[in-house]
Amino acid sequence: MKTDCHCHILPGIDDGAANLEEAVFLASWLVKHGYQRAICTSHCSFLYHNTPKTVTDACNLLRDELERQGINLELVPSMEYRFIESTWPTVRQNNWLMPWEGNHILIELPLHNPERMGSIVPADEIRYLIEDGFQPVLAHPERYTYMEMNAIRALKDAGAQFQRNLGSLEGWYGDDVSIRASEMVSEGLFDWVGTDLHNYRYADFFENHVFNTK
Ligand SMILES: [Fe+2]
Structure with missing residues (x-):
């Protein structure tokens, strides 16, 4: 089953789909590109205050609408957990982990402010x-360009699997990330590719620069 293990298509609960209409568009876009299942990894970080309940509620809302419109995409509610001091300890204390594929958990580091990791x-x-x-x-370890490659590899050695973002190689996140992504692909470091799909602009970029369908 073709699965997108990283997307923000749930409506209105993070910086992804703004509303149900955009959520349906993004889900349809995944179906158009052959995806049968989406792991809905809404942000769990200090900015959005998501909990398993907010994610499950939004997932149910979108699932009902997809069913009503006959759009065949299986939705799995989950989160993308950020390793920052204001969030991660709360996640662990409250048991907010929502595994997919049995036991998988999508984690991320801060994109720009590593000091937010604290201790x-x-x-x-x-x-x-x-x-x-x-x-x-x-x-998206290719996006943590403030880290040395050795520090990134150490996370793989610690046992993490690595997920590359669609569009990283093609420049969606800029040249530095594109170069880092290429190095990591040639080292065979990636286990997964996820869309990290957030909104119409992502879909448009992927159409133009990844799938070349326009
Ligand atoms: Fe994400």
């Missing part, structure tokens, strides 16, 4: 997750 040591958290029976999947 969190990513490799340690990865090991703790594995000890607890989870398989951490690190979202």
Whole structure:
């Protein structure tokens, strides 16, 4: 089954789909490109205050609408958990992990402000997750260009799987990320490719520069 393991298509709960209309468009767009299942990884970070309930409610809303419109995409509610001090300890204390494919958990590091990790040591958290029976999947490591490649590889050595974003190679996140992504692809570091689809603009870029369908 073709699965998108990283997307923000649930309506109105993070910086992804703004409303149900955009959510339906993004879901249809995934179907158009052959996806049969979407792991709906809404942000779990200090900005959005999502919980398993907000994600499940939004997922049910979209699922009902897809069914009503005859759009055949299986939705799995989950989250993209950011390793920042204001969020991650709360997630662990409250048991907010929503695994997919049995035990997979999508995690991310801060994109621009590594100091927000505070006392969190990513490799340690990865090991703790594995000890607890989870398989951490690190979202878009090619985007953490403030890190040395050795520090990135250490997270793989700690047991994380790596997920590349669609569009990274083609420049959606800029030249530095594109170069980093190419290096990592040639080293065979990626286990997953996810769309990280947020809105109409992402779909448009992918059409123009990844699928070349326009
Ligand atoms: Fe994401």
